[in-house]
Amino acid sequence: MSVEQFDPKQTTTLETAKKQLDQGIGESDVPMGSKVGFVSLGCPKNLVDSERILTQLRTEGYEVVSSYNDSDVVIVNTCGFIDSAVQESLDTIGEALKENGKVIVTGCLGAREDEIRQVHPNVLGITGPHAYENVMEHVYKYTTRPERSPFLSLVPDQGIKLTPKHYAYLKISEGCNHRCTFCIIPSMRGDLVSRPVGEVLTEAERLKQAGVKELLVISQDTSAYGVDVKHRTGFWNGQPVKTDMLNLCMALNQLGIWTRLHYVYPYPHVDDVIPLMAEGKLLPYLDIPFQHASPRVLKMMKRPGQAERTLERIKKWRELCPELVIRSTFIVGFPGETEEDFDILLDWLEEAQLDRVGCFKYSPVEGAKANELADQVPEEVKQDRFERFMLKQQAISQARLAKRVGTKMQILVDEVDEEGAIGRTYADAPEIDGLVYLNGETGLKPGDVVTGLITHSDEYDLWAEIAN
Numbered sequence: 001m002s003v004e005q006f007d008p009k010q011t012t013t014l015e016t017a018k019k020q021l022d023q024g025i026g027e028s029d030v031p032m033g034s035k036v037g038f039v040s041l042g043c044p045k046n047l048v049d050s051e052r053i054l055t056q057l058r059t060e061g062y063e064v065v066s067s068y069n070d071s072d073v074v075i076v077n078t079c080g081f082i083d084s085a086v087q088e089s090l091d092t093i094g095e096a097l098k099e100n101g102k103v104i105v106t107g108c109l110g111a112r113e114d115e116i117r118q119v120h121p122n123v124l125g126i127t128g129p130h131a132y133e134n135v136m137e138h139v140y141k142y143t144t145r146p147e148r149s150p151f152l153s154l155v156p157d158q159g160i161k162l163t164p165k166h167y168a169y170l171k172i173s174e175g176c177n178h179r180c181t182f183c184i185i186p187s188m189r190g191d192l193v194s195r196p197v198g199e200v201l202t203e204a205e206r207l208k209q210a211g212v213k214e215l216l217v218i219s220q221d222t223s224a225y226g227v228d229v230k231h232r233t234g235f236w237n238g239q240p241v242k243t244d245m246l247n248l249c250m251a252l253n254q255l256g257i258w259t260r261l262h263y264v265y266p267y268p269h270v271d272d273v274i275p276l277m278a279e280g281k282l283l284p285y286l287d288i289p290f291q292h293a294s295p296r297v298l299k300m301m302k303r304p305g306q307a308e309r310t311l312e313r314i315k316k317w318r319e320l321c322p323e324l325v326i327r328s329t330f331i332v333g334f335p336g337e338t339e340e341d342f343d344i345l346l347d348w349l350e351e352a353q354l355d356r357v358g359c360f361k362y363s364p365v366e367g368a369k370a371n372e373l374a375d376q377v378p379e380e381v382k383q384d385r386f387e388r389f390m391l392k393q394q395a396i397s398q399a400r401l402a403k404r405v406g407t408k409m410q411i412l413v414d415e416v417d418e419e420g421a422i423g424r425t426y427a428d429a430p431e432i433d434g435l436v437y438l439n440g441e442t443g444l445k446p447g448d449v450v451t452g453l454i455t456h457s458d459e460y461d462l463w464a465e466i467a468n
Contacts, residue, residue: 034143035063037071037100040162041089042079044218044262046107048171049130050077051162053106056136061146068099072143073124075135080109080188082363093120104138106131111188112366129189130174164414166447167214167258167430168207172200172248176220177227178265180291181302181369182331182362185220194226197234197243201251205237213447214258214412216429217248223265246272253281258412260429262287266310271317278321283426286317290328293348294341297334300373314352325427327356332389333382334362335373342385346392355400356433357393361386394459401434401457408467411436413448423450425462436462 036057040050053075054064065071074096078089089109096103097120104125105116111128125138163169175190176183204215219225226232226243233240241251245261246269252259253276260283264270270286277284290310292298298306317324330349332342349357361382364371411423414430421438428434438444438452452464 034072034146035065035070036139036143037065037068037074037096038077039074039092039096040077041092042077042081042085042107044169044216045171045220046077046079046129047162048169048218049107049132052130052132053077053135054162056132057139060136062139062143068096071100071102073102073104073139074100075104075106075139078105078107078109080107080112081183081185082365084363085109086115086366090116090119093123097122102142104135104142106135108185108188115366163430164446165211166412166414167216168212169218170200170204170207170215171195171218172222172225173219177224178221178304179302179369181300181373182334182365184365184367187367189220192221192224192228194228194243197226197241197248197251198236200248201236201241204252204255208255208257211447212257213449214260215252215255216260216262217252218262220263221265222261222263223267223270245269246276249273249276249282258283258426260285260287260426262429264288265304266290266313267304271313274317274320274324277324284321284324285327285426285429286324287327287429291331292334292337292341292345294337294344297337297341297345300336301331301334301370311348311351323426325355326352327358327429327433328354329358329360330389331360331362332385333377335370335377336375337362337377337385342388346389349389349392349396353396353400354393355397355427357397358432359386359389359393398457398459401460401462404454404462405457406454408451408453409436409464411438411450411452411464413438413444413446413450415446416442416444418442421448423452434460434462436464438464438466441466 038050038054040047057064068074076089076093076096079085080089086109093103093105093116103123105123106127106129108129109116110126113126116123116126124142127134127138173192173194175192176186177192179186207215223245225245225248229243231242231244233242235241236251241247249259264286266288273282276282291301291303295306314326330345362377409425411425413421413423415422419439421441421444423436423438424430424433425436436452444450451467453467454462454464456463
């Protein structure tokens, strides 16, 4: 698993949720029932879980409110992957208890109920991740359940979304079959369970109809989609579609909007999607959490793939699709990592020339097998390696972005303020990658797609002018 997908900074507050929920559904239009506050912490997969819970709440007539004081009960959707995320989740639960007193906990940390009860014994109920029905049962128990009314027709077909209108996350599966020694996700979210391909494509179609221009395909292991169901054939709009990553991507291409792949393990069949990217049927962007390059460290991590072979495949991918952008995440300071291992990683990074890279210092996670490994790396060594790694990647990123100056690129606008517009190219996913600044273009609006002439670059971002 990629550590980056468990970023505790990705937080949807009560105010944000309220603002985004009210887009398209005015309070005056819906005779609301009991009032529920909502806080969503963690990764995009957690965000999708929050969207499903919020959709069910609104469907049944509950009002989602923007402050603790106005809520009859508060739901906190937690993250529990790394220690900092656990602490933020516990702090948020504590804040909700202090301000409101009635709190229901769900999400990844919910799988560790004893730990929550030890700190916050007064929470009303606790469920694990993607336990939507259990969450609603707790809501029914501690609120006045609204009478069933024709609310369903007032909820958008695509459900409630917490992302901007022009992009959305499309979760294709739950859980993971890997047992990486630094990861506890399988113990919280279970083994791989793929969603029916027809259900996934129908959701994607509804999102497009609602104005979404970019789909971000997410899961714990996107490459493994369909393994658990032996890649059986499903149906969408009367056509057969095999349950695997390639056929899913081919079907998503029919929607005619950007499709971006995240959390892709470098299995051999990933090679099959590169021609789709070269043909413009899929964004030429791969998010692959390599995590390290030293064979010895990868073995201790129990990571799939071989670093040397991966370099050969990256070279082949770029020959087939020169516009391909690769982003990844790495861990430095893993238990047992030597200076030689780290040098191997830096050399690999130089040769791979990845476009976007995140780096994390190894952090012990309660319940992870890596905690039992010998030769834990001192914190000061972790910090030194982190800084050297980022310096190396910064130079690579700066050089690769400089090559874009003078070229024309499509830009999807994310926001507009008094200084101009801010957007992204196909090379950048929201929240985690770089930005394109269109200074002075205040007449644009979020969701617009424009062609920009790249005029300037730095280590991570681009500047552009509207091209004639």
